[in-house]
Amino acid sequence: MSNQVLISPEVLVPRLGEQLVEAGLLTPEQLKQALAYQKQCTAQGKPILLGNAIVELGFLDRPTLDRAVTEQILRLRAALEDANRHLEKRVQQRTAELEEALRKLSELNQLKANFVANVSHELRTPLTHIRGYLELMQTQTLGPLTTDQAKAIEVSLQAASRLQNLIEDLILFSLAARGEMTLTLKTVNLRQILEGIAPHVRAKAENRQITFQEKIAPQVTFVKADQEKIRWVLTHLLDNAIKFTPAGGQVWLDVSKDPASDSIVNILVADTGIGIPPERIQEIFEPFHQLDGSPTRRYGGTGLGLALVREIVEAHSAQINVQSEVNQGTRVSFSLLAAKGDETT
Ligand SMILES: Nc1ncnc2c1ncn2[C@@H]1O[C@H](COP(=O)(O)OP(=O)(O)OP(=O)(O)O)[C@@H](O)[C@H]1O
Ligand SMILES: [Mg+2]
Known part of the structure; x- marks a missing residue:
């Protein structure tokens, strides 16, 4: 008996009593009585589903109750399918938005890598000229130097070297950022x-x-x-x-x-x-x-x-x-x- 109670389709329908009242199949007064009867049965150790209480009290016959329950289940299923469709649409929308954000981000990254690559290449050319002339001066190819001038050129060459190292690092970084760093193993x-x-x-x-x-x-x-x-x-x-x-x-x-x-x-x-x-x-x-x-x-x-x-x-x-x-x-x-x-x- 208790098994039968558990597997009845009625358990799938929440708020069955109110649904029956709304459908005009039951009066509010009848619902009140059925609920009281259900409570009484439970208190006597014979739990009963509300639908059975309604049938036992003669407010509805079994086929009418079953039809009402079935209709309600169908309505719930339709609502669930609708909610699922809506959810799927939202997920699709959010995925598209995230994909777009990711695309913009990688575009920005690409721009940054291109910027670093272009600027560092542009810096390399003038620096090569500066170093070239400083080296010519250092070797006194362009004329003799005083001690102070030689010192100044030495310091300038050291600074130019540091700058060159930085530029080489930037070039290497931009290659790596674009996945273009190659190894000679x-x-x-x-x-x-x-x-x-x-x-x-x-x-x-x-x-x-x-x-x-x-x-x-x-x-x-x-x-x-x-x-x-x-x-x-x-x-x-x-x-x-x-x-x-x-x-x-x-x-x-x-x-x-x-x-x-x-x-x-x-x-x-x-x-x-x-x-x-x-x-x-x-x-x-x-x-x-x-x-x-x-x-x-x-x-x-x-x-x-x-x-x-x-x-x-x-x-x-x-x-x-x-x-x-x-x-x-x-x-x-x-x-x-x-x-x-x-x-x-
Ligand atoms: N040996 C270390 N001990 C403590 N902190 C370190 C050490 N190595 C790196 N760091 C920390 O990690 C940071 C990043 O190191 P990274 O070598 O990338 O940059 P940097 O040395 O600051 O600059 P750059 O290498 O470009 O001249 C450093 O600024 C420092 O805060
Ligand atoms: Mg460092």
Whole structure:
């Protein structure tokens, strides 16, 4: 009996009594009586559906009640289908709006990349002329120089070099942003690259009273990489490590074979500097973003370095990892594929 109560179609229709009154099949008074009867049955431990109460009280016969219930179910289903159609339309609309917003955003990104590419190319040409003439003057091809003039030209050439580096970074960034950065993967001598950059790094570190140490495991020499780009990455990571470490601190570079695989070389650049709050580590890879973006910021730069470092490392199918603790220091690491010395491509 109780099973029958549960599976009756009536349970699908909410507010059945009011619906029957609205349809003119039941008077409000009859509904009141039926509800009272239902309550009474429930109190006696014989729960009953409202429809059954109405039939038992003789207010409606079973076929009329069933027809009313069926009609009501059909009406509800139609309303549900209508709501579904409406919802689907809204979802389609919102999807179209989001697609449009995304299209505009990538168009803007494209414009930004084009702008950076055009401006940096335009800057490169005049700078090449400036450098050319400064070099001619420095070698006294255009006439003898006084000591002061020679000094002024030296300083100007240094400034021009810095400007040129920045322009080259911007060009590389705009290529990466347009997905056009290409790698020339070769077997490169990592030891040689490090020997090439170490003197500059050491000089910069000494200048800031920072100790610089490099450790390259004896088994490591060759890796599969783009020589120029990896040199750039290492220089840049060491540059950051020195820049964000106060005097008296330490910076080190550690190159080792991966303990788990002979074909992987791990590279670590670490410092005992100011560190990065853990929740801001993702931010440091955003282009043109610096953690101290205030007008009074203490450290120079454009905030482009790590964005490019990541592009380059990822183009080598590797991942860049950062571990850092505020006022304790930062460790940046990535891996490269080891290569044998006699491989040439
Ligand atoms: N070793 C580090 N220790 C602490 N903070 C760091 C370190 N390296 C990077 N950061 C933080 O990440 C930010 C982004 O680094 P990124 O190299 O991209 O830019 P930058 O060094 O400020 O400028 P640029 O590299 O263009 O000269 C830095 O401004 C700094 O806030
Ligand atoms: Mg930097």
